[in-house]
Amino acid sequence: MWDQIFATRMARMTASEIRELLKLLDQPDIISFAGGIPDPKLFPAKAFQDAFAAALGPVMQAESLQYSASEGYPPLRDWIAGQMQELGVPCTRDNILITSGSQQGLDYLGKLFLSPGDTALVSWPTYLGALGAFNAYEPNYDRLCLHTNRPPADYAQRATAAGGQVKFAYASVDFANPTGETIDRAGREALLDLGDDLNIALIEDAAYQSLRYDGEPVPPVLALEIARKGDIDACRTIYCGSFSKTLAPGLRVGWVCAAQPVISRLVLMKQASDLHSATINQIAINTVARSIFADHVANLRSTYKYRRDCMLNALSQNMPAGVEWTRPEGGMFIWLTLPDHIDGATLLAKSLERQRVAFVPGRAFHADGSGGNTIRLNFSLPDETTINEGIKRLGALLR
Amino acid sequence: MWDQIFATRMARMTASEIRELLKLLDQPDIISFAGGIPDPKLFPAKAFQDAFAAALGPVMQAESLQYSASEGYPPLRDWIAGQMQELGVPCTRDNILITSGSQQGLDYLGKLFLSPGDTALVSWPTYLGALGAFNAYEPNYDRLCLHTNRPPADYAQRATAAGGQVKFAYASVDFANPTGETIDRAGREALLDLGDDLNIALIEDAAYQSLRYDGEPVPPVLALEIARKGDIDACRTIYCGSFSKTLAPGLRVGWVCAAQPVISRLVLMKQASDLHSATINQIAINTVARSIFADHVANLRSTYKYRRDCMLNALSQNMPAGVEWTRPEGGMFIWLTLPDHIDGATLLAKSLERQRVAFVPGRAFHADGSGGNTIRLNFSLPDETTINEGIKRLGALLR
Numbered sequence: 001m002w003d004q005i006f007a008t009r010m011a012r013m014t015a016s017e018i019r020e021l022l023k024l025l026d027q028p029d030i031i032s033f034a035g036g037i038p039d040p041k042l043f044p045a046k047a048f049q050d051a052f053a054a055a056l057g058p059v060m061q062a063e064s065l066q067y068s069a070s071e072g073y074p075p076l077r078d079w080i081a082g083q084m085q086e087l088g089v090p091c092t093r094d095n096i097l098i099t100s101g102s103q104q105g106l107d108y109l110g111k112l113f114l115s116p117g118d119t120a121l122v123s124w125p126t127y128l129g130a131l132g133a134f135n136a137y138e139p140n141y142d143r144l145c146l147h148t149n150r151p152p153a154d155y156a157q158r159a160t161a162a163g164g165q166v167k168f169a170y171a172s173v174d175f176a177n178p179t180g181e182t183i184d185r186a187g188r189e190a191l192l193d194l195g196d197d198l199n200i201a202l203i204e205d206a207a208y209q210s211l212r213y214d215g216e217p218v219p220p221v222l223a224l225e226i227a228r229k230g231d232i233d234a235c236r237t238i239y240c241g242s243f244s245k246t247l248a249p250g251l252r253v254g255w256v257c258a259a260q261p262v263i264s265r266l267v268l269m270k271q272a273s274d275l276h277s278a279t280i281n282q283i284a285i286n287t288v289a290r291s292i293f294a295d296h297v298a299n300l301r302s303t304y305k306y307r308r309d310c311m312l313n314a315l316s317q318n319m320p321a322g323v324e325w326t327r328p329e330g331g332m333f334i335w336l337t338l339p340d341h342i343d344g345a346t347l348l349a350k351s352l353e354r355q356r357v358a359f360v361p362g363r364a365f366h367a368d369g370s371g372g373n374t375i376r377l378n379f380s381l382p383d384e385t386t387i388n389e390g391i392k393r394l395g396a397l398l399r
Numbered sequence: 400m401w402d403q404i405f406a407t408r409m410a411r412m413t414a415s416e417i418r419e420l421l422k423l424l425d426q427p428d429i430i431s432f433a434g435g436i437p438d439p440k441l442f443p444a445k446a447f448q449d450a451f452a453a454a455l456g457p458v459m460q461a462e463s464l465q466y467s468a469s470e471g472y473p474p475l476r477d478w479i480a481g482q483m484q485e486l487g488v489p490c491t492r493d494n495i496l497i498t499s500g501s502q503q504g505l506d507y508l509g510k511l512f513l514s515p516g517d518t519a520l521v522s523w524p525t526y527l528g529a530l531g532a533f534n535a536y537e538p539n540y541d542r543l544c545l546h547t548n549r550p551p552a553d554y555a556q557r558a559t560a561a562g563g564q565v566k567f568a569y570a571s572v573d574f575a576n577p578t579g580e581t582i583d584r585a586g587r588e589a590l591l592d593l594g595d596d597l598n599i600a601l602i603e604d605a606a607y608q609s610l611r612y613d614g615e616p617v618p619p620v621l622a623l624e625i626a627r628k629g630d631i632d633a634c635r636t637i638y639c640g641s642f643s644k645t646l647a648p649g650l651r652v653g654w655v656c657a658a659q660p661v662i663s664r665l666v667l668m669k670q671a672s673d674l675h676s677a678t679i680n681q682i683a684i685n686t687v688a689r690s691i692f693a694d695h696v697a698n699l700r701s702t703y704k705y706r707r708d709c710m711l712n713a714l715s716q717n718m719p720a721g722v723e724w725t726r727p728e729g730g731m732f733i734w735l736t737l738p739d740h741i742d743g744a745t746l747l748a749k750s751l752e753r754q755r756v757a758f759v760p761g762r763a764f765h766a767d768g769s770g771g772n773t774i775r776l777n778f779s780l781p782d783e784t785t786i787n788e789g790i791k792r793l794g795a796l797l798r
Contacts (some may be wrong), residue, residue, distance in 0.1 A: 065649040067643075
C-alpha cells in the first residue's frame with residue numbers, strides 16, 4: 001500500500017549505516033571509536049540544574065512553558081550575535097534564527113534552496129548528516145574543489161547537464177566531521193570567489209568551531225565575506241552554529257547566522273515546520289552560556305586535546321606502513337586512509353568479531369560512493385586507557 | 400541575489416496573517432481572542448520543576464543532556480502507547496514517533512507523501528498550520544466532503560487533471576481549530592471509506608482530543624479503522640497527538656501513532672531533519688504525564704468549559720441577528736459566520752481601532768481563499784470578565 005503513496009523523495013532517504021551500527025554498541029565489551037558524541041561526564045550539569053530551576057521559578061515559568069517566537073528567544077539571539085561579533089561577524093539578533101541543533105539548519109537550507117535536480121557542491125568526504133538532510137530535496141552532488149583550478153563554468157555546465165543549477169556549496173570549515181581537517185584561509189577565500197562567480201549560497205557548517213586545541217584560528221567564511229562586502233546583509237554565506245558540542249546536544253539548540261533576507265525566509269520555514277525550538281531550553285542555554293561558556297569550553301578543550309594526542313600517539317605506535325591519518329587541530333575525529341585493497345565496512349565486521357573495536361567505515365561520507373578504504377575514529381568519548389587499548393587492537397588487526 | 404537561488408517551493412510560503420497580527424497584541428489595552436494558546440496560569444509548573452530537577456539529578460543527567468534515539472524516549476513512547484490503547488488503539492512503542500509538537504508531524508507527513516502537483520484533501524476551513532506545513536511541498540488542495548455523496552472518482556479525476564494524485568486527506572477531528580467542530584462517527588466512517596476507495600493516507604490531527612467538556616467521546620479514526628482491519632499495521636490512518644494543549648507547548652513534544660512502515664520512514668526523516676526531539680524534555684514530559692496527567696487535564700477541562708460557556712452566553716446576549724456561531728463540545732475556539740457583506744479582516748482593523756478587541760479573520764483558514772465573512776474567537780486564555788467585556792464590544796461594533 002504505502003510504496004504507491006510515498007513521495008519520490010523518500011527513495012533518497014535510507015537508513016544510515018552509522019545508525020544501524022550504533023545499535024550494536026550497547027554490548028559492554030566493545031571499545032567504540034564509532035560515536036560522534038561529547039563525553040557526558042563533561043556536561044555542565046550543575047549549571048543546567050540552576051538554569052532550569054530558574055526557568056521554572058515564579059518569574060519565568062509562564063514564559064518558559066509557553067509558545068514563543070519562531071525566530072527564537074531574543075536574549076539568546078543577542079548573546080549569539082555577541083559571540084559572532086567576536087569571530088569577526090558584526091550582526092544583530094535579526095541575523096540569528098534559533099534552530100533545533102545545526103542539523104535543522106542544514107535541513108532548512110536544503111528545503112530553502114534545492115529543487116529536484118539542482119546541484120549541491122560538497123567535499124568528498126563530507127558530513128553524513130548534511131547528505132541525509134539534503135537528500136530529501138533530491139539534489140545531485142558535485143565535488144567541491146577549493147585548492148585546484150577547477151573553473152566555475154565547469155560546475156555550472158555539469159549542473160545544467162544534470163537538469164538543474166548549482167544552488168549552494170556546503171563546507172564544514174573547522175575540524176570537519178569526518179576528516180578533522182580545517183579549510184585554511186586561502187581555501188575560504190577560494191570558496192567566496194566561487195560563490196560570487198556562480199551566484200550561489202555558501203553554507204558554512206561551524207559545529208566544531210569552539211573546539212580548537214592548537215594552531216591559529218581561521219576567521220569564519222562569513223567574516224571574510226563581510227570584510228570584502230562591508231555588511232552581513234550583502235553576504236551569501238550562511239553560518240550554522242550549535243551548542244551540541246559545547247554545552248549539551250540533548251537540548252537541541254543551534255543557530256543560523258545570515259543575511260536578513262535569508263533569515264526571514266527561514267523563520268517562515270521554522271514556523272511551518274515546528275513553530276519554534278523549545279522555549280525552556282533556549283532560556284536555560286541562554287543562562288548557562290552567559291555564566292560559564294568560555295570557562296566550560298576551555299575545560300572541554302583541555303580534555304579533548306589530551307585524548308586527541310593519546311590517539312595520535314597510539315596510531316604512530318601501532319599502525320602498520322600504508323595506513324595514513326589526519327592530524328586535526330581540534331574537533332572530535334581522526335580520519336584514516338587504509339591501503340586501497342582494504343574495505344572499511346569489511347574491516348569493521350572483522351574488527352567487531354575479532355577485536356571488539358568499533359569505528360565508522362568511510363564510504364557513507366562520500367556522495368559518489370567512493371572512499372571504501374577510509375574509516376573515521378572518534379576521540380572525544382573514550383579515555384586514555386581505552387584509546388591505547390583500542391588502537392593497539394586495531395593495529396594488530398591491520399597488520 | 401536570493402530570489403534567483405531559492406527553490407520554487409518558497410513561493411508557497413508566506414508570512415502568516417495570524418503571526419503578523421500577534422505582533423500587535425503586546426499593547427496592554429487590547430482584549431485578545433486572537434491567540435490559540437493555553438492559559439499559562441494553568442501550567443503544571445510545580446510538576447515540571449520536580450521533573451526537570453530529577454532529569455538533571457545524578458542518576459539521569461548524563462542521559463538527559465546527551466543525544467538520543469530519533470524514535471524518541473522509550474518510556475514516553477510506552478506511556479503514549481498505553482494512552483492510545485485506552486482510546487481503542489492497541490499498539491506498542493514501535494508505532495510511536497516522538498515529534499517536536501504535532502506541527503512537526505504535519506510537516507513530516509507533507510514531506511513523506513506530497514510531490515509537487517499532488518493533491519491534499521482538507522476541509523474548508525482547516526487548521527492554518529497544516530496548510531503552512533503542507534505548502535512547502537507544493538500540493539494542490541481539494542475540498543474534503545464527508546457528509547455529502549461526492550464520489551471518490553471525482554476526487555481522483557480532479558487530482559489527475561491537476562497533474563498528480565490524491566495523496567492524503569487531512570482532518571482535525573475533535574473541536575477543530577478553527578471551527579471547534581467535531582467529526583461525528585458517521586463522518587469518520589465515511590473518511591475511512593474514502594481512504595480505502597482512493598488508497599490514500601488519512602491524517603488524523605487529534606491535538607485537542609483530551610479537551611472535551613461535554614457530549615459523548617467519538618473514537619479516533621484510527622480506532623475505527625483498527626476495528627475494521629484488526630491491526631494498526633494494516634491501517635492507513637496516521638494519528639498526530641500533542642502535549643501542547645494538555646501539559647505545556649513550550650517543551651515542543653508531540654507524537655505520531657501509525658503503522659510501522661510509516662513510522663520507520665518518519666524516523667529516517669526525523670534523523671535527517673533534527674536528529675531527535677530534546678532528550679531532557681521527553682524525560683520531563685514522561686515524568687509529569689505519569690504522575691499527574693489525568694488530574695491535570697480534568698482541571699483544565701473544568702476551567703476551559705467555564706470559559707466556553709461564558710463566551711457562548713456573551714455571544715447570545717450581544718450578537719445581532721445574522722451572526723451565527725459554533726457550539727463546540729471542547730477545545731479552545733468558537734467560529735463566527737458574519738453576514739456575507741462583512742469582511743473579517745476589515746472588521747479586525749475596525750475592531751482594533753474602535754473597540755480594542757482582537758480576533759483572527761477566517762479567510763486564511765480556507766485553502767481556496769473563501770471564508771471572508773468568518774472569524775475565529777479563542778476562549779482558553781481570557782477570563783470571564785475579559786470575555787464578557789470583549790464580546791460586548793464586538794457586538795456593539797457589529798450592530
